[in-house]
Amino acid sequence: MRRLLTMSLIITSALWWCTNAQILNAESLRKVTDTSGFSGNTALNFALKRNTRDFLTFSSDIHVQYKMNNHLVLVKNDLAFQQIEGADLENSAILHIRYNYKISNRFTWEAFSQF
Numbered sequence: 001m002r003r004l005l006t007m008s009l010i011i012t013s014a015l016w017w018c019t020n021a022q023i024l025n026a027e028s029l030r031k032v033t034d035t036s037g038f039s040g041n042t043a044l045n046f047a048l049k050r051n052t053r054d055f056l057t058f059s060s061d062i063h064v065q066y067k068m069n070n071h072l073v074l075v076k077n078d079l080a081f082q083q084i085e086g087a088d089l090e091n092s093a094i095l096h097i098r099y100n101y102k103i104s105n106r107f108t109w110e111a112f113s114q115f
Contacts, residue, residue, distance in 0.1 A: 040064035
């Protein structure tokens with residue numbers, strides 16, 4: 001029993017160390033609009049700094065929603081890249097795409113993908 005517990009702990013620790021997860025509250029991304037068309041926001045950032053070391057930073061935050069009749073398409077993209085002296089310091093990216101088709105006031109078909 002002790003050996004089984006030890007092996008379980010080792011395997012769980014190894015999986016915990018190797019996994020990477022992203023948490024995104026997709027319900028909060030929906031913009032409440034009563035009109036059809038595009039809505040959303042975009043932010044881009046680029047910086048190159050030189051001190052005793054070279055710092056390179058790039059980030060983007062794109063959130064666009066398209067609504068027409070019973071269709072709704074939502075795209076959320078977050079990208080962050082930092083490099084110091086040619087070595088990657090931080091890289092992160094998320095892309096969330098969601099499609100809704102409103103069948104009635106009570107039912108909506110929904111499909112989404114996240115990378």
